[in-house]
Amino acid sequence: MQILIVEDESKLAYALQQGLEEEGYSAEVALSGEEAMLRLERGAPDLMLLDVMLSKRNGLSVLREFRRDGFHTPVLLLTALDSVEDRVLGLDAGADDYLVKPFAFPELLARVRALLRRTTTASQSALELADLQMNLTGRTATRHGIPIELTSREFDLLEYLMVNRGRVVSREMLTRDVWKETMRYTSLDNVIDVQVARLRRKIDDPFEVKLLHTVRGVGFVLREE
Amino acid sequence: MRFFNSGNLRLRLTLWYGSAFSVLLLLHIGVATYVHYRQLITQAFRAANEETETVEGLLYQAPDGQISLNEDYFNHPQVRFRLDRLFEILSPDGKVLYKNNKLNGADLGGAPLPNEGITSHNERFLKLSDGRNVMVVTHFHYLNGRPLLLRLAYDEAPLFVNVERFLGVLALLAPVTIIVAMWVAFTVTGKALLPLSSMVRRAEKITAERLSERLPVHDPSDDLGHAARVFNGLLQRLEDSFAQLKRFTSDASHELRTPLASIRSIGEVSLQTVHSSEEYRDVIASMLEEVRRLTHLVDSLLVISRADSGQIAMQLSSFSCMDLIQEVIGVVGILAEDRRQTIQVTGSAEVELAGDRGILRQAILNLVDNAIKYSPTDSTVLIEVQRKSALTAEISITDQGPGIPMQEQTLIFDRFYRIDDGRSRERGGTGLGLSIAKWAVEVHLGSIGVRQSDAGGSCFYVRLPLGK
Numbered sequence: 001m002q003i004l005i006v007e008d009e010s011k012l013a014y015a016l017q018q019g020l021e022e023e024g025y026s027a028e029v030a031l032s033g034e035e036a037m038l039r040l041e042r043g044a045p046d047l048m049l050l051d052v053m054l055s056k057r058n059g060l061s062v063l064r065e066f067r068r069d070g071f072h073t074p075v076l077l078l079t080a081l082d083s084v085e086d087r088v089l090g091l092d093a094g095a096d097d098y099l100v101k102p103f104a105f106p107e108l109l110a111r112v113r114a115l116l117r118r119t120t121t122a123s124q125s126a127l128e129l130a131d132l133q134m135n136l137t138g139r140t141a142t143r144h145g146i147p148i149e150l151t152s153r154e155f156d157l158l159e160y161l162m163v164n165r166g167r168v169v170s171r172e173m174l175t176r177d178v179w180k181e182t183m184r185y186t187s188l189d190n191v192i193d194v195q196v197a198r199l200r201r202k203i204d205d206p207f208e209v210k211l212l213h214t215v216r217g218v219g220f221v222l223r224e225e
Numbered sequence: 226m227r228f229f230n231s232g233n234l235r236l237r238l239t240l241w242y243g244s245a246f247s248v249l250l251l252l253h254i255g256v257a258t259y260v261h262y263r264q265l266i267t268q269a270f271r272a273a274n275e276e277t278e279t280v281e282g283l284l285y286q287a288p289d290g291q292i293s294l295n296e297d298y299f300n301h302p303q304v305r306f307r308l309d310r311l312f313e314i315l316s317p318d319g320k321v322l323y324k325n326n327k328l329n330g331a332d333l334g335g336a337p338l339p340n341e342g343i344t345s346h347n348e349r350f351l352k353l354s355d356g357r358n359v360m361v362v363t364h365f366h367y368l369n370g371r372p373l374l375l376r377l378a379y380d381e382a383p384l385f386v387n388v389e390r391f392l393g394v395l396a397l398l399a400p401v402t403i404i405v406a407m408w409v410a411f412t413v414t415g416k417a418l419l420p421l422s423s424m425v426r427r428a429e430k431i432t433a434e435r436l437s438e439r440l441p442v443h444d445p446s447d448d449l450g451h452a453a454r455v456f457n458g459l460l461q462r463l464e465d466s467f468a469q470l471k472r473f474t475s476d477a478s479h480e481l482r483t484p485l486a487s488i489r490s491i492g493e494v495s496l497q498t499v500h501s502s503e504e505y506r507d508v509i510a511s512m513l514e515e516v517r518r519l520t521h522l523v524d525s526l527l528v529i530s531r532a533d534s535g536q537i538a539m540q541l542s543s544f545s546c547m548d549l550i551q552e553v554i555g556v557v558g559i560l561a562e563d564r565r566q567t568i569q570v571t572g573s574a575e576v577e578l579a580g581d582r583g584i585l586r587q588a589i590l591n592l593v594d595n596a597i598k599y600s601p602t603d604s605t606v607l608i609e610v611q612r613k614s615a616l617t618a619e620i621s622i623t624d625q626g627p628g629i630p631m632q633e634q635t636l637i638f639d640r641f642y643r644i645d646d647g648r649s650r651e652r653g654g655t656g657l658g659l660s661i662a663k664w665a666v667e668v669h670l671g672s673i674g675v676r677q678s679d680a681g682g683s684c685f686y687v688r689l690p691l692g693k
Binding site: 082083084102153171179181182183185186187188189190191194195198215216217218 | 506507509510511512513514516517520521524525527528531536538555556557559560563583587590594655661
């Protein structure tokens with residue numbers, strides 16, 4: 001999978017490149033709108049990460065030209081502007097998604113994944129990791145065959161972690177996707193930490209193998225170590 | 226007209242006043258002259274009538290039937306035009322029986338008009354054949370049984386001379402009057418506008434850096450004094466918001482500096498000596514935690530600055546207050562459980578609020594979160610909802626924490642204000658939670674405050690307009 005990163009802040013651009021490559025993507029960096037247009041002449045990538053506030057040429061104008069040329073490649077806008085108007089402007093110009101800086105890298109990865117497999121979003125009815133099993137229709141969970149009693153919120157949290165198993169999930173992602181909190185300034189970090197600790201008590205504490213891990217400074221991950 | 230629009234208010238006022246005064250004065254002169262003229266006419270006719278009656282007594286008929294007049298009777302010499310009377314006697318069939326010499330042979334009206342001199346004194350104006358304009362009075366009179374028409378007239382010319390002299394005097398005085406009036410206007414306006422120019426001079430010195438200057442108030446009761454006071458009020462508000470902005474900026478930089486300092490120190494210290502990769506992971510994680518704090522702070526600052534500039538669009542609706550509170554408890558209740566605290570909710574379920582649900586939810590969330598944060602373990606947080614009046618609802622959140630000292634009860638809603646600096650920051654506060662709550666409530670025209678609860682904790686209350 002070829003990803004083009006258009007970002008004039010070189011530190012950020014190369015950090016993203018490294019991060020995406022470590023995830024198994026092939027990533028290229030363009031440090032200006034002009035460079036991006038030159039690169040695009042050689043064919044479209046599978047996904048483009050585009051900074052809106054490029055120093056010389058506005059990211060939105062790059063995007064418009066790109067779309068005018070008939071490319072349908074998904075585009076994820078990266079921007080420091082997060083007002084509703086900015087969002088609308090970006091989506092109108094032909095962006096597929098929108099991420100406000102500073103973003104958590106796991107969040108970026110989640111968006112990238114979502115954009116790259118747009119079509120395959122078939123919902124599953126059961127999830128499994130090691131001896132942890134979830135039945136999504138009956139909303140029950142068992143570990144090692146023993147039923148685990150979960151509150152509704154704990155179930156949602158576990159489901160989200162299970163869907164993203166093996167990948168780090170940031171607190172921002174949980175805030176938005178599990179707690180459905182839309183306002184960015186609402187910090188639920190304390191709530192999330194307590195909730196995760198409780199979930200851990202139920203699904204991990206009685207068992208030898210730990211599945212729910214905290215990645216300090218980043219978020220949480222559900223995986224077999 | 227350009228002159229009238231010039232910038233000099235004093236000159237303009239004077240000129241407007243002068244013009245208006247001149248027009249009025251001319252009108253006045255015109256009316257006065259006309260009235261004077263009419264009076265002279267009336268006087269003249271009255272004199273003519275009297276004169277005619279006198280003349281009737283002076284007529285005599287010679288034996289040959291010739292009518293004559295003894296013109297040597299005593300005249301009032303001060304009434305000059307009586308001396309210049311013109312006189313004619315006609316028989317009813319129009320035959321001229323007598324003419325005095327002042328007529329110089331001209332006719333005084335010619336043939337008699339129907340009923341002339343019978344039903345009235347028949348006053349009228351005539352132009353004589355020699356060009357003189359005269360006022361004529363006719364009397365019908367029997368002399369020794371003989372019917373006669375007596376016509377007596379005065380020349381109008383001396384009357385006009387009188388009117389002209391009258392007009393002349395007034396016209397001569399008019400420019401003097403106008404000049405004096407304008408001078409007075411100019412002086413008075415200057416005096417009246419003097420406070421204005423001193424206000425203007427002072428206002429010119431007021432800049433963003435010198436907002437503490439105020440306009441002078443010469444007389445608090447007059448219009449300019451009122452304007453100056455209003456202006457000073459405006460300046461006070463400006464100064465306050467400038468000071469607030471300055472304080473906010475400096476507080477914000479201070480708050481931003483704290484996590485930055487941590488990040489820097491953590492990084493620098495870790496690079497001083499070689500560590501294991503496990504230790505470096507720890508360092509990076511620690512730095513990321515500070516970055517998170519910084520991000521949260523910047524996001525909150527953005528909300529506040531948007532709120533200040535009124536950029537946040539509200540989506541108004543009417544919703545159940547209890548539902549909102551239950552929803553908030555659903556989010557932060559777990560924190561209370563973690564500290565073995567009980568959240569107790571009482572009040573009427575049918576209270577509906579009107580406003581932007583998301584914004585109000587944020588306010589309640591911040592307050593409940595605070596109550597949990599500052600209450601000891603095993604305590605109770607009490608949330609009460611009640612109808613305060615026909616239009617307002619009150620939500621109060623009472624904790625069993627240490628309470629807030631009286632002198633700090635208003636300050637805690639200020640941005641970045643913290644009662645106990647280290648403690649609340651350790652608990653993850655930005656110092657903006659309550660000011661965001663205050664904004665959220667006030668943008669709904671509600672009020673927010675805190676009081677000491679009977680049990681010693683603090684009781685935050687929010688009053689909001691009722692829905693429906």
